[in-house]
Amino acid sequence: MSEPTQPLIPQPCTLVIFGGSGDLAKRKLVPAVYNLLLDGVLPPNYAILATGRKPLSDAAFREIAREGVIKYSRQEIKDAVWANFERRLFYVAGAIDDAKAYTDIRTRLEKIEAELKLPSNRIFYLAIPPTSIAGAVEYFRCALHRSKERRLSSTRHRLEPVQALEIRQRERVVAEQLAVDAIGKRHQRVGELRANQDERARDPRERHDARRRPSIGLR
């Protein structure tokens, strides 16, 4: 029999909703998170950062969210609970195809995380039109790559010069090894082609055709 599964412990995090000013966020997402809070399954520390093109203040977004909860929530709104919930709702404006929007989102995220003492544990929810999803995902891919590069380079700068040198040497060895492997594979392929060519040359049935076929020029 398998081991009993561990209960899931919700971790402090920030939910970033792209399309947070839209219908899905108002009708489903925010009411769903509010219900999780009432059900006691939200982590003790959390935040929601909504983004959309409309310029909205945090207060205006909180009002839209409140309307959504009043209208669509499974459980009724409770003033005391709502007061605690809404101070964790934030909004920043930006278009998905505008690089500046991502800088603004990151800056706002870092500020919220610092104020609420949240770790950089982020969930991204795309509540945007299907036609905008590929662009947003591509941006995330590039941003992830850039942040990995940044982390690597800042780690290198923090290291002692000797360690940094060792890492650079190791990287060079790996790069050289990859190049050697690639050359090796090429030589192996050339060897196979040569052996093939020699075998065909020895085959009397092939000799006749060989005069007509150009040599593959491997020698």
Ligand SMILES: NC(=O)c1ccc[n+]([C@@H]2O[C@H](COP(=O)([O-])OP(=O)(O)OC[C@H]3O[C@@H](n4cnc5c(N)ncnc54)[C@H](OP(=O)(O)O)[C@@H]3O)[C@@H](O)[C@H]2O)c1
């Ligand atoms: N509504 C539902 O009940 C429901 C149910 C299931 C699935 N969905 C899916 O959920 C997604 C959102 O639907 P929705 O009904 O919420 O649509 P919506 O009301 O039109 O909202 C779209 C959201 O995306 C934002 N947006 C659109 N283009 C953007 C861009 N270029 N840059 C930044 N933000 C942009 C809008 O921001 P601004 O308005 O501020 O410009 C708005 O917040 C769609 O993929 C839909 O198929 C919706």
